[in-house]
Amino acid sequence: xxxxxxxxxxxxxxxxxxxxxxxxxxxxxxxxxxxxxxxxxxxxxxxxxxxxxxxxxxxxxxxxxxxxxxxxxxxxxxxxxxxxxxxxxxxxxxxxxxxxxxxxxxxxxxxxxxxxxxxxxxxxxxxxxxxxxxxxxxxxxxxxxxxxxxxxxxxxxxxxxxxxxxxxxxxxxxxxxxxxxxxxxxxxxxxxxxxxxxxxxxxxxxxxxxxxxxxxxxxxxxxxxxxxxxxxxxxxxxxxxxxxxxxxxxxxxxxxxxxxxxxxxxxxxxxxxxxxxxxxxxxxxxxxxxxxxxxxxxxxxxxxxxxxxxxxxxxxxxxxxxxxxxxxxxxxxxxxxxxxxxxxxxxxxxxxxxxxxxxxxxxxxxxxxxxxxxxxxxxxxxxxxxxxxxxxxxxxxxxxxxxxxxxxxxxxxxxxxxxxxxxxxxxxxxxxxxxxxxxxxxxxxxxxxxxxxxxxxxxxxxxxxxxxxxxxxxxxxxxxxxxxxxxxxxxxxxxxxxxxxxxxxxxxxxxxxxxxxxxxxxxxxxxxxxxxxxxxxxxxxxxxxxxxxxxxxxxxxxxxxxxxxxxxxxxxxxxxxxxxxxxxxxxxxxxxxxxxxxxxxxxxxxxxxxxxxxxxxxxxxxxxxxxxxxxxxxxxxxxxxxxxxxxxxxxxxxxxxxxxxxxxxxxxxxxxxxxxxxxxxxxxxxxxxxxxxxxxxxxxxxxxxxxxxxxxxxxxxxxxxxxxxxxxxxxxxx
Numbered sequence: 001x002x003x004x005x006x007x008x009x010x011x012x013x014x015x016x017x018x019x020x021x022x023x024x025x026x027x028x029x030x031x032x033x034x035x036x037x038x039x040x041x042x043x044x045x046x047x048x049x050x051x052x053x054x055x056x057x058x059x060x061x062x063x064x065x066x067x068x069x070x071x072x073x074x075x076x077x078x079x080x081x082x083x084x085x086x087x088x089x090x091x092x093x094x095x096x097x098x099x100x101x102x103x104x105x106x107x108x109x110x111x112x113x114x115x116x117x118x119x120x121x122x123x124x125x126x127x128x129x130x131x132x133x134x135x136x137x138x139x140x141x142x143x144x145x146x147x148x149x150x151x152x153x154x155x156x157x158x159x160x161x162x163x164x165x166x167x168x169x170x171x172x173x174x175x176x177x178x179x180x181x182x183x184x185x186x187x188x189x190x191x192x193x194x195x196x197x198x199x200x201x202x203x204x205x206x207x208x209x210x211x212x213x214x215x216x217x218x219x220x221x222x223x224x225x226x227x228x229x230x231x232x233x234x235x236x237x238x239x240x241x242x243x244x245x246x247x248x249x250x251x252x253x254x255x256x257x258x259x260x261x262x263x264x265x266x267x268x269x270x271x272x273x274x275x276x277x278x279x280x281x282x283x284x285x286x287x288x289x290x291x292x293x294x295x296x297x298x299x300x301x302x303x304x305x306x307x308x309x310x311x312x313x314x315x316x317x318x319x320x321x322x323x324x325x326x327x328x329x330x331x332x333x334x335x336x337x338x339x340x341x342x343x344x345x346x347x348x349x350x351x352x353x354x355x356x357x358x359x360x361x362x363x364x365x366x367x368x369x370x371x372x373x374x375x376x377x378x379x380x381x382x383x384x385x386x387x388x389x390x391x392x393x394x395x396x397x398x399x400x401x402x403x404x405x406x407x408x409x410x411x412x413x414x415x416x417x418x419x420x421x422x423x424x425x426x427x428x429x430x431x432x433x434x435x436x437x438x439x440x441x442x443x444x445x446x447x448x449x450x451x452x453x454x455x456x457x458x459x460x461x462x463x464x465x466x467x468x469x470x471x472x473x474x475x476x477x478x479x480x481x482x483x484x485x486x487x488x489x490x491x492x493x494x495x496x497x498x499x500x501x502x503x504x505x506x507x508x509x510x511x512x513x514x515x516x517x518x519x520x521x522x523x524x525x526x527x528x529x530x531x532x533x534x535x536x537x538x539x540x541x542x543x544x545x546x547x548x549x550x551x552x553x554x555x556x557x558x559x560x561x562x563x564x565x566x567x568x569x570x571x572x573x574x575x576x577x578x579x580x581x582x583x584x585x586x587x588x589x590x591x592x593x594x595x596x597x598x599x600x601x602x603x604x605x606x607x608x609x610x611x612x613x614x615x616x617x618x619x620x621x622x623x624x625x626x627x628x629x630x631x632x633x634x635x636x637x638x639x640x641x642x643x644x645x646x647x648x649x650x651x652x653x654x655x656x657x658x659x660x661x662x663x664x665x666x667x668x669x670x671x672x673x674x675x676x677x678x679x680x681x682x683x684x685x686x687x688x689x690x691x692x693x694x695x696x697x698x699x700x701x702x703x704x705x706x707x708x709x710x711x712x713x714x715x716x717x718x719x720x721x722x723x724x725x726x727x728x729x730x731x732x733x734x
Contacts, residue, residue, distance in 0.1 A: 021065050028058045067141075126173055129678055131166050132158070133639055137575050277340050278310055284332055285317075293328050295320040303516035304509070314380070315344075321357045326368045350374045352387070383434050390535045395444045398431050402451050405430065406460070414459065420483055423452045428486055435492040439539025445488035452485070496543045514540070565733045567689035569725035574601045576681060577638035581625035582646060582691050584698035585618055592616050593704075594625035595697025597714070598638050603726035607636050608711035610701035622647045623667040625698070626654070628708060630674040639679040646688040646695075654683050689731040693721045 035041060035051045140152030154161050189202035196202055285308050288294035296307035297318040309316040319325040337343050351371040353362040366373040377385040384394055405426060414422070431440070431448060449471065450464070456474070457466045475490075476482025518537055519527055527541065572578040581596030592615065597608035609628050613621055622645065633641050645651055653668050654675070662668075675683075688695065696718045701709070714722055 021061060021068060025058070025061050025065065028054055028061060032058065126166075126169055127678070128162060128166050129639065131169055132162070133575075135165065136637070277342065280340070281315075281332075281336050282308065282310065284336060288328060288332060294332070295322075295325055299513050300517040304512055311381075321353050321361070321365060323365065323368060326365055330369065346370055350377055352377050381433075383437055386438075386535050390441060392441055392443045392447075395434070395440055398434060399444065399447055399451075401430055402448060406451065406455055416456070419456050419459065420485070423456055424483075424485055428452070428491070431488065432491070432495070435488075435495045437496075438536065439496060439542055440488070440492055442489065445492060448488040493543055493546060496539060497546050566730040567687050567733045568728050568730035569603070569690055569693075571599070571603050572601050572642050575640075576601060577606060577633065577641050579629045579633055579638075579641055579643045580645075580691055580694035581622070581629045581643075582694035582698045583618060583621035583625055584695070584702065585621070586702060590615060591702065592618070592621040593698055593701035594621050594628065595699070595701045596625050596629040596632075596694050597697055597711075597718075598629070598633055598636065598641075603722070605714045605722060606638060607632055608697055608714065610697055610704050610709045610711065612701050612704050612706045612709075614706060617663075619647075619649060619664055620667060622650045623653070623664055623671060625694075626650065627667060627671050627674065630671060632710065634674065634679075640681045641679055642681050643683045644686045644691065645683070646686055646691040648685045651683055651685045687733055689733050692731065693718055693725060696721055 032051060032054050035047050035054070038047060041047055135151065135154050135158070138151040140150065140155055142151055144150045154165065187204050189204055192201050192203050285294060289296055289305075289307050294307055296305035297320070298305045306318045308318065317329060319329065333344055349371045351366050351369060351373050352375075353365065353373065362373055376387050379385065379397070384397075386394070409422065434440070453467065453471050453474070454460060454462065454464050457468065458464070471487075473481065474483050475485050475487050478484045514537065515521075518533060524544065524547065527544070578599050579596060580599075581594060583592060583594045585592050592613045593611060594613065595608070595610045598606040600606055609632055611624060611628055613624060616624075626643065626645065629643070630641075633639075653664065654671055658665060658668055697711075697715075700715055700717060
């Protein structure tokens with residue numbers, strides 16, 4: 001097999017050519033020390049030249065050593081061989097076969113199923129572009145499986161391995177099976193806490209063969225459908241049921257075993273199958289709600305009712321505190337477990353009951369559902385779930401995180417510039433996640449600012465001496481003489497200013513709750529705090545003044561809306577790229593130019609271009625921008641790609657054919673030739689307010705020389721707009 005042959009040749013190359021990294025490192029250190037200790041050092045230039053070459057080679061060896069340890073990183077916990085065997089038996093029993101009952105009934109309520117056309121599309125021949133997208137969507141240094149080959153090997157040697165990979169995927173797709181060696185996997189155990197005692201305190205992570213990962217990437221789109229073609233079903237079941245796992249224990253490979261219970265953590269298929277399973281549980285709960293068996297919780301008399309909230313494998317179930325409701329929940333979860341083999345971990349579960357329920361009844365309900373009763377649910381995803389009054393102690397964990405981070409740094413050996421960088425990049429970022437949904441108490445914000453400024457001036461969080469400049473001056477922008485740091489309170493209010501959605505009444509679950517419970521048809525900027533309201537709502541009310549300053553009156557009917565529309569930049573889906581282009585014309589001389597940029601799903605700059613065209617029509621200028629953007633995207637391998645334009649006519653040209661006598665026919669045909677294939681996901685029209693970065697690039701193109709100017713880094717004039725797009729700052733559209 002190709003992978004086995006490569007592994008064999010790589011071992012020969014390592015022994016005969018590459019050599020031992022640690023031996024090479026020792027030899028280089030000895031040679032460098034010998035040069036530096038030579039009595040002729042400093043007198044002859046060839047010694048300095050030789051030292052420079054050896055230093056460069058030494059740094060390269062250090063980088064190779066770093067990669068080696070990154071690949072070999074494992075945790076050595078115990079040395080007992082018997083304990084290793086016990087671990088294997090534990091997971092062998094854990095993944096033993098579990099008979100699923102009533103599986104068909106669990107899917108009866110599903111309405112989403114694949115049509116015949118969709119089934120044909122799913123079964124069509126795989127092309128090279130799809131294999132490339134799957135290969136490059138993986139992180140290069142992901143832990144390897146049994147073959148010890150990481151994805152970066154396939155990515156950097158794509159031109160060499162692409163045909164072999166394509167043949168492998170096509171053969172698997174056609175014959176519905178793969179070589180069993182591909183399905184061998186290693187399992188490593190990652191501790192869940194600093195001091196693991198039981199085997200269950202370790203998280204088993206399966207390290208799969210990279211070739212299998214590439215194959216399984218195709219299933220992610222398939223698994224969102226039902227009535228999947230049988231060839232795909234058989235291939236999935238072959239891969240699932242024939243995998244062999246060996247546990248890596250203290251650098252030693254233990255006995256292999258074959259799991260009989262579906263997919264494991266680390267398999268690329270597991271998240272998608274898990275989503276389908278959890279979707280089934282959601283349907284089962286909603287079916288009981290429709291039958292009036294499950295009584296959900298209403299946030300207000302006219303507000304939405306909640307029966308459940310899911311986030312990955314975390315469940316929050318809501319119902320009335322009655323004994324019959326506990327029985328309904330247990331029955332639903334029991335039917336779900338019988339169908340899919342998944343069980344609720346009661347040891348990790350918590351039961352919270354309203355203080356209005358008598359304690360005796362609450363204890364009785366806790367015994368019935370076998371879940372411990374708690375006074376608060378604690379934190380979820382780093383944000384505390386508030387049940388009562390907010391105090392400084394509520395967010396003590398966040399202050400402790402900042403202090404722990406400071407204690408691990410040797411601030412005194414850092415320069416002021418180094419401390420400022422750490423404050424901005426690390427300390428300011430720790431509370432950001434919590435600030436997005438909660439208004440922190442003033443005392444907490446002041447404490448965070450105190451820690452930041454003490455560390456900036458003294459290198460320690462508890463020393464408040466040596467402050468040379470006021471904190472107000474420090475927190476001003478660099479253009480105004482400050483250091484560009486942010487005050488905690490101002491950052492908190494700015495992050496909460498997303499309440500603009502409440503003002504324009506955008507449709508979402510969060511806004512629906514606040515509209516029904518507190519606003520009740522009133523404008524957000526005119527709302528007041530009621531006597532009994534949540535801490536979240538009180539925090540949102542603090543942003544009203546910020547909203548007022550950013551709004552304006554518009555004459556019109558009330559039915560037309562009380563305000564304009566807030567337009568924000570929308571990032572592409574994960575793994576995709578976004579191309580924005582625009583044209584610009586100078587009014588004085590009718591001089592045209594175009595500009596554009598490519599960004600990833602995080603809003604980060606990938607590449608950009610500016611084209612100084614000269615004299616042409618506005619329509620042709622827009623098409624020139626699309627053409628240049630597509631060429632650049634293909635050159636940089638930005639696939640899959642979404643194209644956005646603020647010219648509706650151009651979008652229509654690219655979607656519908658035009659006559660060959662049209663003045664723009666040649667340019668349109670060039671663009672259509674570039675669009676051919678599956679690398680373009682969508683071409684869509686957007687408002688100009690969402691295309692500000694491309695508009696800025698087009699304006700800057702007027703100042704460049706005639707022709708194309710590619711930008712590997714964003715121009716300084718566009719940095720602010722890029723940051724605003726990434727953070728979700730919008731622009732009003734009347």
